[in-house]
Amino acid sequence: MYFFLSNLSFLDICNTSVTLSTLLHSLLRGETLIYFSLCMAQLYLFLSFTSIEFFLLAVMAYDRYVAICNPLRYVLIMNRRICVFLASASWITGFMDSVPHVFLISQFSFCKGNEINHFYCDFTVLTKLSCSNMLTIEIVVFTEGVFLTIIPSVLTLTSYVRIISAILKIQSAKGRRKAFSTCSSHLTVIILFYGTLMFVYMRPASMYSPDQDKLFSLLYTALIPMLNPIIYSMRNEEVKKSLRKVIGMN
Numbered sequence: 001m002y003f004f005l006s007n008l009s010f011l012d013i014c015n016t017s018v019t020l021s022t023l024l025h026s027l028l029r030g031e032t033l034i035y036f037s038l039c040m041a042q043l044y045l046f047l048s049f050t051s052i053e054f055f056l057l058a059v060m061a062y063d064r065y066v067a068i069c070n071p072l073r074y075v076l077i078m079n080r081r082i083c084v085f086l087a088s089a090s091w092i093t094g095f096m097d098s099v100p101h102v103f104l105i106s107q108f109s110f111c112k113g114n115e116i117n118h119f120y121c122d123f124t125v126l127t128k129l130s131c132s133n134m135l136t137i138e139i140v141v142f143t144e145g146v147f148l149t150i151i152p153s154v155l156t157l158t159s160y161v162r163i164i165s166a167i168l169k170i171q172s173a174k175g176r177r178k179a180f181s182t183c184s185s186h187l188t189v190i191i192l193f194y195g196t197l198m199f200v201y202m203r204p205a206s207m208y209s210p211d212q213d214k215l216f217s218l219l220y221t222a223l224i225p226m227l228n229p230i231i232y233s234m235r236n237e238e239v240k241k242s243l244r245k246v247i248g249m250n
Helices: 002-029 036-069 071-077 080-097 099-106 123-128 135-168 173-201 210-234 237-249
Strands: none
Touching (some): 002 036, 002 210, 036 135, 036 173, 135 173
16 A cells, blocks of 8 residues: 555656646746747646556555455555556556647647646647647547546446445444545545546536636646645554644644
8 A cells, every 4th residue: 555655645746746847937937938848748747647647546446445355365466566567557558648649739730829828738728729620639539538537437436336345244333444444545535636637627618717727727736636645644543643642742
């Protein structure tokens, strides 16, 4: 679990560094210029890190499933080789998944202006500035979107259906609470991540507005990465004991 948490923490650092660095630079230096090559690099990294998080959260859900449903075989099933393989597969798949999007949009002609109404190079904002044929990119986005969302979502949902089923079969209330506490933090992170992205990208067209998009984008680029360590730390008994000790000393 801690191996995957370290991957998630590093991923959150990368995601916020890619997006918020542009915003902080603009606020501190007053410079709002970004070169096209840097914009494409930022877009690629942002899409890659988002894709990696989808797969990494699905892997973590499987890890929690094994821990609860096969506790005696957990060390054998989730050995270090398997953990490294699953984490590496998530990173490699995420980086490969974003290549078609960035390659296609880098070939577009932007005839509707060169002003990005956002604090980073967002995919939807860039497509609105293009006057190229959008059919190819729409097909790629739909295909990749199905691959990116459906597969991790199904794996995550299947894991938690089996987890809940196993928890309900536990006779003692204390045992059920203990089993649920091992996955409650991860489930909270999943709800926040999926819920925010769905609200941003699956709203009706009539509800879209540049100001709202920037606000909600700030939620999943800054707020959620900030909340993740807090959510996991507050479910850790050792962290809570240390926190009580510090408060008691003060």
